[in-house]
Amino acid sequence: MPRSIRRRPGLAAALALLAAAAPAATAQQVVIYRCTDASGALTVQNDEPCPAGSREERAIIEPPPPMPVYVPQAPAPAPVTSRATQAAAATTPAVPERPEAPAPARIADADRLPPPPIFRCHTPGNDRYISEDAEPKPRCVPLQTVGINGDPSLGAGAACEWQYDRCERIPDGEACDGWRQRGREIESTWRYARGDARAPLQDAFARVSTILSDTTCGLPPG
Known part of the structure; x- marks a missing residue:
């Protein structure tokens, strides 16, 4: 049934x-x-x-367990800053930290040696800079290519010209000034470097600072 x-x-x-x-x-x-x-x-x-x-x-x-009661959290209060502080933060550019120089070694004045040779170099464009290398690596400067009729818009491929800088050794009596200028150039470049490019400049600045402090360049004037 x-x-x-x-x-x-x-x-x-x-x-x-x-x-x-x-x-x-x-x-x-x-x-x-x-x-x-x-x-x-x-x-x-x-x-x-x-x-x-x-x-x-x-x-x-069995009845289900009670549902938790949601209690909204009050938002954290925003930090209070004065208008003067906000204006200063908006107008003051961030200045990168200066590369750290190693502590000078305690070397007796009589045991100090002259600094290594340093060179003043000239580019084909008449720019000058200080180099630790007497023969800096050449640069391949791009050249503009043109078509068969001389029209730049029809140029195909790429070309460059190798340019070599001319360097001369700074006299021994001026070598310390050359090394100081080299340190300033490295520091100036370091301020605008980004990412991984800063570490090699930091090492170079430390090396130059050591030369200036541990050689005869570190002797008091006179």
Whole structure:
């Protein structure tokens, strides 16, 4: 004999009430009764025992744990700065830190040696600089290419011209001044260097500072 299932309206209402009461700490258990009468008809009901003469199955549904209550956090107060401080920060450019020079060695004046040779170099464009190398590496200066009719817009490929700087050794009596200028040039270049280019300049500045402090360049004037 086929069995019919009848659901009492109280079950849906009880489940909805249970969901609504979930956040409350005092939510109670819900007892579900499955009742089968003599004809085999099944009835599901909550919080009400089965009628006499029915086979009863009971299930207890635990309420879900209460949901945490969200409490919004107050935003942290912004630091208060004066208009003068803000204007100064906006107009003052960031100055990179000066390269650190090593501490001078304690060398007796009689034990100091002259500085290494230093050179003054001239570029083909009449620029001058101080170099520790008597023969700096040549530079390949790009050349403008033109088409067969002399039109620059039709130029194909790339070309460059190797240029060599001419260097001369600074006299021994002026070598210390040359090394000091070399230190200033390195420091000036270091201020505009970016990323990994700063580390080699830092090493070069430290080397020049050591020469100036540990050779006869470090002797007091006179």
